[in-house]
Structure formats: C-alpha cells, structure tokens
Amino acid sequence: MLALLAALPSPPDNSISIGPLELRAYGLFIAIGAIVAVGIARRRWASLTGDDTDAIGDVAVWAIPAGFVGARLYHVVTDWHRFDDAPEDIVKVWEGGLGIPGAILLGAIVGVAVARRKGYDVPTLMDAVAPALPVAQAIGRLGNWFNQELFGRPTDLPWGLEIDPDRRPDGYEAVETFHPTFLYEALWNLVLAAILVVLGRRKVLRPGQLFVLYVGGYALGRLWVEALRIDTATRIAGVRVNIWVSGLTIVAAALWFLWWQRRPADAEAGESQDTETGASKNPR
Numbered sequence: 001m002l003a004l005l006a007a008l009p010s011p012p013d014n015s016i017s018i019g020p021l022e023l024r025a026y027g028l029f030i031a032i033g034a035i036v037a038v039g040i041a042r043r044r045w046a047s048l049t050g051d052d053t054d055a056i057g058d059v060a061v062w063a064i065p066a067g068f069v070g071a072r073l074y075h076v077v078t079d080w081h082r083f084d085d086a087p088e089d090i091v092k093v094w095e096g097g098l099g100i101p102g103a104i105l106l107g108a109i110v111g112v113a114v115a116r117r118k119g120y121d122v123p124t125l126m127d128a129v130a131p132a133l134p135v136a137q138a139i140g141r142l143g144n145w146f147n148q149e150l151f152g153r154p155t156d157l158p159w160g161l162e163i164d165p166d167r168r169p170d171g172y173e174a175v176e177t178f179h180p181t182f183l184y185e186a187l188w189n190l191v192l193a194a195i196l197v198v199l200g201r202r203k204v205l206r207p208g209q210l211f212v213l214y215v216g217g218y219a220l221g222r223l224w225v226e227a228l229r230i231d232t233a234t235r236i237a238g239v240r241v242n243i244w245v246s247g248l249t250i251v252a253a254a255l256w257f258l259w260w261q262r263r264p265a266d267a268e269a270g271e272s273q274d275t276e277t278g279a280s281k282n283p284r
Contacts, residue, residue: 007177008161014146026143027093033136034064040132044200048124055120056128062114067107074102078234078241100137100222101245104215123208130214131196134189137218141189144182152179152228159183169230181225188221209260216253219246 016023041056075097076083076090083090111129115122144150148167154160160177168175192214200210223246234241 008159008180008183010148010162010164010167011146014148016146025146029143029146030068030098030140033139034060036139037129037132037136038064040135041129044128044132045125048128049121053120055115055118055125058118059111059114059120059125063107063111066110067103068098070106071098071100071103073106074099077102079232081234082232099242100218101242101249104133104218121207123206123211126208126211127200130211131193131200133214134193134196134218138186138189138193141182141186145180150182150229150231152181152184152225153230155179169232172230178230179228181228184228185221185225188225189218192217192221206260206263209257212253212257212260216250216257219249219253222246223250 011025014025016025016028038056038060041060042054045056046052072090072093078099079097112122112126115125141150145161148163151161151163154172154175155177157177157179159180161180161183162177163175165173172178195217196210196214199205199213205213223243226240226242226246229240236244
C-alpha cells in the first residue's frame, strides 16, 4: 500500500481498446468533455430562460469545431519552431498540442456570432456555458496523462507522476517523478466550475459576467500551473508565452468585468430586446 501511495503511475499506452476498436485517449477525452459540457449547458440554459429551444446545440455545432481549430492554431503559432523540420506534423493532433486559450477565443467568437444571428440572448447563453467549459477542460486534461505530457518540475510528493525514461526532458533522465500539472489544472477547473455555479445561483452578477469570471479564473489557474511546467516552450523575455497570455488575460478579464458592471441597465435591456425572435424569447 505504501508503495502504491509513493507515486502516481502513468498509463502504459496512450490509446484505449474497446473490442476491435483502438481509440486515442487524447481525442477520446476531448470528445467526452465536449459532450458533457453540452449537456450541462443545455440544462443551465433551460433553467435560466425557461426556453426549450436547443440554443446550446445550435451554437455548439459551430463553436466546438471552431474551438478545436483555434486550439490547434494557438499551439502551432506559439510553438512554431517544433514544425520547422516537419510541417506535416501540424495535422497530428492525436499526438497532443492543443492550446486552450485559442479554443476559448475562437470558440467564443464563433459562438457569439452564431447566437446573434439566430437571435439568442447572448449574455444569458454565455452564463449558461460558463461552468460547463472548465468541466470539459478538466476531462480533456486526462488525455495529457495518457500521453505523458505537460508535467511539471521534479517532486517527491506522494502524488508525483511517474514518467517513462523516454518521455523525460533532457537533463531529467535520472528523475522518476514529476508534478502532475495536468491534474492540478483539472482540479482547479472543477473548483472553478463549482464556484461559478454557486455565484450563478445567488444572482449577484449581471448577465454575462459569469463568463468573464470563467475566463479570468481559468487564466489565474493556468498562470501558476504554467509556472511549474518544464516542457519546451516559446519564451518572451525569458518567460513562457503562456504565462504572458495568462497574465494579459487576467488583466483583460478584470477590465471587461468592470466595464460590464458599469454598463447602464437600460443598454442591456435594449440589447436583450433586439436579440429576441419569435422562436426564441429568453426572459431572464
């Protein structure tokens, strides 16, 4: 028992066999996360609006693929040097390499555009999906465990992650256990989702602010998790690019939240009326 508690083992393979099928764990957990998120958001939308229109499904069918593309683009742009000698690897998403900041940005842009075109109440829809997204991210992070990637500095803590010798970074060949930063981020996301649900139930925020808190809360968690990681990453002024992005996102989210807080209530009411259609009336 003590030996089992000495470290967190890594899976022996990065795929899962189901009968004759062999599924890549990375893609499988991302897909499961997306399905779970859509289910959570649908229930929240119905609860917030009393509307049985499948607004979440209408938006998700466009926002999820856009988020996937944005995540890959972010990874390629921020780690472009990895593809200098092998540009064909850009499409090998099953080997890992999705940047969540890119997924949030492009997924949100496309989602808002689709929601506006269909006449849905955009701030309410954003609040409906806010707690669902970190849950999806937490589930998706399990794929990193199977790929033995995105771990942190060496540690001898009981939950240190065992990494196979061929997966260890240069200079750490003799180290057996590392911080499971993917797990830290997953747990942070689950706590963030719970906090967002509680705040949403208390109705202390204006429509749309819950989503802003999600963006800022995720960036805050990513900031300290990123600081633990030792994998190769693009740096600006000696600092990992994801730390820069997280810091700037926190500042942007804070300013966005304050701006939203100071918006006149009648402006929000006017926007809500403008986005209502005969098929989708969404009282809050």
